[in-house]
Amino acid sequence: MAATATAQAREEVPVARPAFPPPPATARPIDRDAWIAAFRHVRDETERRAAPLSPEDQQVQSMADASPTKWHRAHTTWFFEQFLLQPMVTGYTAFDERFFFLFNSYYVQAGPRAPRISRGLVTRPTCDEVAAYRAHIDRAVAALIAEAPADKLAEIVATLEIGLHHEQQHQELMLTDILHAFAQNPLLPAYDESWRWPALSQRPGTVALDGGVTQMGHAGEGFHFDNEEPRHDVLLRPVGLSRALVTNGEWLEFMQDGGYAKAELWLSDGFVAAQSEGWEAPGYWRQRDGVWSSMTLAGLKPVDPALPVTHVSYYEADAFARWAGRDLPTEAEWEAASGSLDAAFGHVWQWTRSAYSAYPGYRPLPGALGEYNGKFMVSQFVLRGDSVATPEGHSRPTYRNFFYPHQRWQFTGLRLSHYGA
Amino acid sequence: MAATATAQAREEVPVARPAFPPPPATARPIDRDAWIAAFRHVRDETERRAAPLSPEDQQVQSMADASPTKWHRAHTTWFFEQFLLQPMVTGYTAFDERFFFLFNSYYVQAGPRAPRISRGLVTRPTCDEVAAYRAHIDRAVAALIAEAPADKLAEIVATLEIGLHHEQQHQELMLTDILHAFAQNPLLPAYDESWRWPALSQRPGTVALDGGVTQMGHAGEGFHFDNEEPRHDVLLRPVGLSRALVTNGEWLEFMQDGGYAKAELWLSDGFVAAQSEGWEAPGYWRQRDGVWSSMTLAGLKPVDPALPVTHVSYYEADAFARWAGRDLPTEAEWEAASGSLDAAFGHVWQWTRSAYSAYPGYRPLPGALGEYNGKFMVSQFVLRGDSVATPEGHSRPTYRNFFYPHQRWQFTGLRLSHYGA
Amino acid sequence: MAATATAQAREEVPVARPAFPPPPATARPIDRDAWIAAFRHVRDETERRAAPLSPEDQQVQSMADASPTKWHRAHTTWFFEQFLLQPMVTGYTAFDERFFFLFNSYYVQAGPRAPRISRGLVTRPTCDEVAAYRAHIDRAVAALIAEAPADKLAEIVATLEIGLHHEQQHQELMLTDILHAFAQNPLLPAYDESWRWPALSQRPGTVALDGGVTQMGHAGEGFHFDNEEPRHDVLLRPVGLSRALVTNGEWLEFMQDGGYAKAELWLSDGFVAAQSEGWEAPGYWRQRDGVWSSMTLAGLKPVDPALPVTHVSYYEADAFARWAGRDLPTEAEWEAASGSLDAAFGHVWQWTRSAYSAYPGYRPLPGALGEYNGKFMVSQFVLRGDSVATPEGHSRPTYRNFFYPHQRWQFTGLRLSHYGA
Amino acid sequence: MAATATAQAREEVPVARPAFPPPPATARPIDRDAWIAAFRHVRDETERRAAPLSPEDQQVQSMADASPTKWHRAHTTWFFEQFLLQPMVTGYTAFDERFFFLFNSYYVQAGPRAPRISRGLVTRPTCDEVAAYRAHIDRAVAALIAEAPADKLAEIVATLEIGLHHEQQHQELMLTDILHAFAQNPLLPAYDESWRWPALSQRPGTVALDGGVTQMGHAGEGFHFDNEEPRHDVLLRPVGLSRALVTNGEWLEFMQDGGYAKAELWLSDGFVAAQSEGWEAPGYWRQRDGVWSSMTLAGLKPVDPALPVTHVSYYEADAFARWAGRDLPTEAEWEAASGSLDAAFGHVWQWTRSAYSAYPGYRPLPGALGEYNGKFMVSQFVLRGDSVATPEGHSRPTYRNFFYPHQRWQFTGLRLSHYGA
Known part of the structure; x- marks a missing residue:
């Protein structure tokens, strides 16, 4: 699946160099366009991975170690709101104040959190509302990168870079967690019928x-x-x-x-x-x-x-x-x-x-x-x-x-x- | 809520006598129309109760004692398929053979069952697929009542009557179970903002x-x-x-x-x-x-x-x-x-x-x-x-x-x- | 076992009427000697039942529902100290103040209690010390019955009678609890090698x-x-x-x-x-x-x-x-x-x-x-x-x-x- | 306590070199007397540590991580019987065949074991019987060291040496385990009233x-x-x-x-x-x-x-x-x-x-x-x-x-x- 999805991504973003990884956050001068492209690339990949899943699929938490797809989508968004928008955008208004509590995972210093095991119980916001949350934060982050004063930019891309790699970690968990959930279903549904293990060539010795x-x-x-x-x-x-x-x-x-x-x-x-x-x-x-x-x-x-x-x-x-x-x-x-x-x-x-x-x-x-x-x-x-x-x-x-x-x-x-x- | 929903139901079914309860199953002659009306009345009420709930809401099982809305909708349907259609319709073809296992609750003699606590993990079939299952069974049951040979009718309405009261029991659970789920959500969402406790007049003594x-x-x-x-x-x-x-x-x-x-x-x-x-x-x-x-x-x-x-x-x-x-x-x-x-x-x-x-x-x-x-x-x-x-x-x-x-x-x-x- | 032990008891106390049960607590006049005999009879039976058991045997609590033999011996003694001696003996000095806490079972109103499951952890007092506790209370109770002012006697025998029946209940538990403990021991030791089930004669119909x-x-x-x-x-x-x-x-x-x-x-x-x-x-x-x-x-x-x-x-x-x-x-x-x-x-x-x-x-x-x-x-x-x-x-x-x-x-x-x- | 006990030990065994550690098992020629002295020294220390404890104290297992004193005394003895006497003494007769099962701890390859958590339930053998077990094995081991053919001696002392260090590890656990047990007793009994922490002198830096x-x-x-x-x-x-x-x-x-x-x-x-x-x-x-x-x-x-x-x-x-x-x-x-x-x-x-x-x-x-x-x-x-x-x-x-x-x-x-x- 990952391979397939990324192949599609390449077709849609046919640039000479891949959008991800972006230049290191320490590279100068800071290339705002490259960062916006990288941001969009990562955010889109999350949605691509969620796309085959129904709202019901995205709701389920099949064990304490796993999280719902919807939660992954919201939590990765929260990361940018909590650590990037709220500190860096003057007079920032939260999309929904309650999400700071709801979608924090384990960052004790970022405030109180909902218990991990109950992530699967949070049926509201719905997947559609989470999609709106993502779109809102996407716009705000892109605007921040495009318009931030030059003297703030270094700090912004430093946090942005962490956020992108953080979201990629959750992209991996989206697949492993839904596989666990589907394995509990007596019907053994497929995430993607056409998914195949990548070709493998190994030498002895x-x-x-x-x-x-x-x-x-x-x-x-x-x-x-x-x-x-x-x-x-x-x-x-x-x-x-x-x-x-x-x-x-x-x-x-x-x-x-x-x-x-x-x-x-x-x-x-x-x-x-x-x-x-x-x-x-x-x-x-x-x-x-x-x-x-x-x-x-x-x-x-x-x-x-x-x-x-x-x-x-x-x-x-x-x-x-x-x-x-x-x-x-x-x-x-x-x-x-x-x-x-x-x-x-x-x-x-x-x-x-x-x-x-x-x-x-x-x-x-x-x-x-x-x-x-x-x-x-x-x-x-x-x-x-x-x-x-x-x-x-x-x-x-x-x-x-x-x-x-x-x-x-x-x-x-x-x-x-x-x-x- | 129940009162409101039923009020709407009455407007939509403006008959002289209410559709439910139907005549006793032991009453003779058997009134096929009255039984079809009663069946539709009950089945509609289930859907009315589910209507305010998103697919995510309908997926959640907030504790072992409770069940997902989607499961209630499917299980009440399974009852008619298991106990009415399968025994009474010659050459009956199941909607989906796997549902006999998936939506049995505790009837040991009706065959193996999925563990109760994992009802919330079954994301497929989706709510839409359960709606299709309901519609299919609704048609088959109505046809059976309308067309069954007269000498089978007594047995049919005897089971049908139990199935209707069984479904009403689950209608009650649909509300108590979703209330429990919503009470676990830090956002404390409402099932129906306009719901009010019915007026109460009590005498002392x-x-x-x-x-x-x-x-x-x-x-x-x-x-x-x-x-x-x-x-x-x-x-x-x-x-x-x-x-x-x-x-x-x-x-x-x-x-x-x-x-x-x-x-x-x-x-x-x-x-x-x-x-x-x-x-x-x-x-x-x-x-x-x-x-x-x-x-x-x-x-x-x-x-x-x-x-x-x-x-x-x-x-x-x-x-x-x-x-x-x-x-x-x-x-x-x-x-x-x-x-x-x-x-x-x-x-x-x-x-x-x-x-x-x-x-x-x-x-x-x-x-x-x-x-x-x-x-x-x-x-x-x-x-x-x-x-x-x-x-x-x-x-x-x-x-x-x-x-x-x-x-x-x-x-x-x-x-x-x-x-x- | 019970039968054997009681047979011995009869030989040792060869009275015309058995020492137990005593006259009802409501019988008048109150027969101080009969009550002292009944008290000694019950207290002795407890010790007879404990006699085949080593200090190690008497220490063990094999599950939460069971209690150690030593605890039964001490708790039944506590009952008389808590409910009889302390209220009825002017200026009564406790055998050991700490036992009021240690040997209370579930009487919330009698003060705080040690957790039930930890009875098996209380290795001190030892069996010998519990024997001394029993002897001390035995003397004090017998003296109280013998010497109490006549106007207090009715209240005394009312509580005493409950205490005797209470101790008999624990006598039964002593056997069932040690049987459970011995059944956990891979060596399957016998409480009494000569114990036999009493003869049984049953009619049909x-x-x-x-x-x-x-x-x-x-x-x-x-x-x-x-x-x-x-x-x-x-x-x-x-x-x-x-x-x-x-x-x-x-x-x-x-x-x-x-x-x-x-x-x-x-x-x-x-x-x-x-x-x-x-x-x-x-x-x-x-x-x-x-x-x-x-x-x-x-x-x-x-x-x-x-x-x-x-x-x-x-x-x-x-x-x-x-x-x-x-x-x-x-x-x-x-x-x-x-x-x-x-x-x-x-x-x-x-x-x-x-x-x-x-x-x-x-x-x-x-x-x-x-x-x-x-x-x-x-x-x-x-x-x-x-x-x-x-x-x-x-x-x-x-x-x-x-x-x-x-x-x-x-x-x-x-x-x-x-x-x- | 350890210090005190060892001080006594020194008085009782006033030899020029301490009995323990013995010469390395690899030292040649093998000094049978030194090994017997070392064996007795270690075995005596175990009994010295158990001496202040009543049979009740020695029975208790206050948590899964801890073991009863009696069990430590028996298990360390089992080690010598299992790994030394049984393999090395021709025609060796077990003290009690059932102890091979009862006092194995975690050596899967040495055969089946009683569950760890139930060590505290084994009231028989009693402490006295365990003392007899220890004395029996002590005699047999001392005899083996004294009388074994010279060509077996190297193998014997190799296993013996492990057994002695193994027993010393359990000597430490005897103190930490009984301290845990006593800390659960509301009476907070002392293992040794005269025990004091050894003098400590520490430099900064x-x-x-x-x-x-x-x-x-x-x-x-x-x-x-x-x-x-x-x-x-x-x-x-x-x-x-x-x-x-x-x-x-x-x-x-x-x-x-x-x-x-x-x-x-x-x-x-x-x-x-x-x-x-x-x-x-x-x-x-x-x-x-x-x-x-x-x-x-x-x-x-x-x-x-x-x-x-x-x-x-x-x-x-x-x-x-x-x-x-x-x-x-x-x-x-x-x-x-x-x-x-x-x-x-x-x-x-x-x-x-x-x-x-x-x-x-x-x-x-x-x-x-x-x-x-x-x-x-x-x-x-x-x-x-x-x-x-x-x-x-x-x-x-x-x-x-x-x-x-x-x-x-x-x-x-x-x-x-x-x-x-």
Whole structure:
């Protein structure tokens, strides 16, 4: 779907350089037109992703970890109103004062919030009203970019840039969340009947890394989140990373070998989770007459052994690696090898064995936006790469995604490594 | 709302006798036109009640006890397809085979069911598709009534009659369930801005019943549920029942006297519920600046001391009665006095102190419809009368409603009694 | 066990009339010696029941519904200190002020209480210290009875009498609670290796009751709880009660017929409980190599088909009755027939189909003792008779026991009835 | 207590070199007498720690994370029977076959286990029977060491050594678990009235570490757990570690500054835990009349501002560090600086900011003992040093303890660090 939608986008905006990513917010002079184009590009992509969904579809919240499509559309809009329009537009009048409360997600410093679990209960405003909200904010933001005094522009594009990347993160969640919702419906409806997994070509073998001190983390002008900084020295051991992602076919071998039932392969917490949740296959897999199918954005489809396995938790990835006599790479190893890996991007997020934590010397952004990343640095694991649901222009080798070790509703897979290669 | 909607209905169907209730199913000869008119009347009322609600509103299930509007519309339709069309129409083709699973509620003998709590997750079929389902079944049922062989007609109208009363029960739930959903929304939207509580005129004093053996339960031709039978002897003590319902004003006195905090007034389970749920007023009440308002079908409105209190649980009703030095009547007492009570109907269901159980000699209906009432005869209490949300023509003095003692999202209130009057 | 212990007691106290029950508290003149003998008799029986248990055994609380043996010993002692010594002994000095808090159970009006679930965490005072507490209170109570001014004596014996019956109730719980604890221990230890179920002789056939107005409830001088009053008229239908209790053999037929899996036999709440708790036999039954055994006070023993079934919940009893095409009797029917039933006493409590509620005109005792019975009158069902664990002299035909419909750790069984006999 | 008990131990065993630790298991020739002395030393210390506790005290399990004293005594004994006697003694007869099931903790490969949460329900065997079990195994192990063929001795002492360190870990838990149990008792009993926190002398200022590659992890002959290996290169940044532990006085400043209520200081999961658990001070602290006291092994005592803060979770330690503008050190930093720190040992475990994970190249022990450490390497944080409850001879600079970030019933405190010192 993502690929299809973006292809349409390209046709409609046939410029020499893609509208996204825009020039870095730090580039000078500031190109107002490029920023307006980037803004429109991202905002349109959100609506494109929502387009196949009925108002009923957009209302549903199928679990606490997921959010309704309508909420994603409204919350990403709120971000611009809260952090851009309200501070930067003199005498700004809110579209609806109550939305500041209703569509805040977790920014404690931005004021009170509705409880996360009740997002699915907010039937008003309707989808149409949210569309009006989006249109209103779109106009106001475009006007602000076009007309703001030059001395304010740097601050404006700095926040705008964060808002665009923030919205892209929610674009990914729109797909993973509706897939979860549809998987709960006995009718197993398709988000897009024509959706297909992108073509995959993987080579066998490993990418060998020499040991020694190298650097990781982001440097330079391009956009990045605070958690990618500071770029710093790390010490690598000699290690080999598989060029290829683990596939469904390999996962079936693990299953056939009783992998889900062998306690000795699992972390203790992981085995408890697997038993209590009844895991015996990746998320969304179901067996009928001995054949495995999987719920996808195109509905229920037979499992293709050649495609990368996805919807596996960290616990499962870790058990699989132990079964295979291999490891999961650290995030430093992944980043160092990323240029040489197959399918590093465009398929599945790849679990690393690195607990999510601050880089040495990390300092969060000031103010409410400082809550963006730092306060989640406990009990989660880093994933690298991106997924089939990630919008174009959002990814980079230093990007750090993170989830709890039991979660598996994202497009999460794995790549193996081993020492002494 | 109910009153308004029904008023409109009357203008549109200006017949000498109201379309509902139809002649008893046992009346002969069977009047096909009257049954078609009754069927259309009930089916239209469902749609009238759904009309103010957006697709998003109709999707939401705000708690396990409540159901989405869309589900109510589909489930009442399923009833006719499952129990009338499928058995009675030769070669009947289902509208959609999957709906037999999707819209069964609790009829174990009618086949497997989707879990109750996940009704709000079923975004497909959409509201429009449910409307098409309704229209299809409406046509098929009307045709069946019009064209069925005469020797099948008695069986058809017997099931049809149950289906109509079943649908009316769901009409009531449509209002109570959406009120609960809207009360969870921080915006507190109104179902109908113009909705008003019906005028209430209550006399002071009591209706005195002499003791002795009398009869209770339903007899005669008119429609009634299996749990109203058999009519049987009961022994009454001399007792007085208040003519009037307990009002909001009286409830405020109970609150001001610390009623919610005095353990000695409460059943032990009731006090635990009140403490753990944080009850300090009836459901949907909230206080701002010392003034109490209540969420209603017209949105948040100031509490009117003259109106009957509603959204109180059995536990609260019982504590109030003890505080007042009174009792709640038994269902036999209520039924015996019902002809002389004010506001017995049209306002609030009235908790009795009778645990819901089978009348002596009770036997449920045969087959899946036998699951209608009997299997719930434990741990619930009987309520008598009806409520502002009950559709016209649905009520009668022998009607037995029942809820668990902690539930309060229905329009539930109370009337006091005392012995030795 | 109970029988054995009481037999020993008789040898030790070889009086013409048994020490318990004492003369009614209302009898005049008040016989101080008889009351002291009754007090010692009851207090000794508690210690006899605790004697086979180690300090470790006496410490354990195996679920929220159960209490540690040590706690039963202390709480029954607290009752006399709180309600008898403290009010009646001038200048009374508490054994330990902290015990007023520690050993109160649910008497809200008697002051704050430790949370019920944490009774098993209170390792100090030790069993030895509780024994010292008991001895201290025993001396003080005996002295009070012997030496109180004559004008106080009536009030003293009134409270004393309640305290003795209260302690007997806890004597029963001591056995049922330790049986539950031992059943959790993989070693399945025996409370008393020599314990045997009392001999049972049952006749087939039914006791027929004519319909009409009769009376139920307690009247006269003998001790009874407040919930047995007032004696009042009830209307009976013609009904037949089985002379015999349902046996293990009959229950095995129900099981072999798939009774636990047939939803149509069950109350809806009951079937949910059976499924979620995994019930497929009475409590404490376990199957090995196709043979059923049951955990008893003598340890694990083969199920004897001739003995009455026990450790069944109301839900199970109700399903069994439906399977048998019979009913459970009402408590009025049981009481009216009790003189003609086999095994009415001495074996198992017998579930009735009567929800536990107040008799018409019921008023609880004044003060904290008023919390004894009335506040539990919701969501429970009445059981009649008594059980193998009930101490001698505690039972009578008007006695009303009550438990929730899912509970089954008591010695609970059933007797069938049917109308139209 | 630990200090006192060990002081007694020294008097009773007045040898030139302490009995524990014994020579490394790899030392040759194997000194049978030294191993027997070490074994007795450790076994005696367990009994010394249990001695002040009644059978009731030893029975209780106050939460799932804690275990009964009796269970600790039996489980540590089981370890020697399961892993030493059964494999190494030809024709070994179990003390009681059922104990293999009853006292296994989490070793999946050693066979089935009783559920952890039900340890407190196992009242039989009694404390006396467990004492007999211990004595029996003590004799058998001593005999095995004394009499085993020389060619088996190396394997025997290798397992024995693990068993001794394992038992010492449980010695620490015996104190932390009973402290938790006593803190639930409204009487707040003391484990040992004479227990005192050891004298503490701390210097201000920091220990500065230069950056660069250094080594961490264990090397050499002395005993260590598998998780301390392999010794490997790590890259340090320049950093300063406080010489002193954070004190109660400093923690009171954090509290007075509203630290527990300022969301911006906390990890998101940590703030949720603090709110839902109602944390407003370290564990076991309680305030009366404005004065803070703390439950200790000597009972309730006033908080001493000069002593190290303890019973704080990782979440709290992290929030405190943020409030102080400092960090928690990594475990590599702690280990590198450990020789220069004050109170590194003997007071409180010190939270590091390092998630517990495998050192690069880590491989667990073969067989069931391989479950010792590796399977817990997720979602926990490393603590370094040891605590006032740790037995003498158990600690070393490479030792890695680990707990979940919400846990605080251990003696857990913290030491700050900062970069750019």
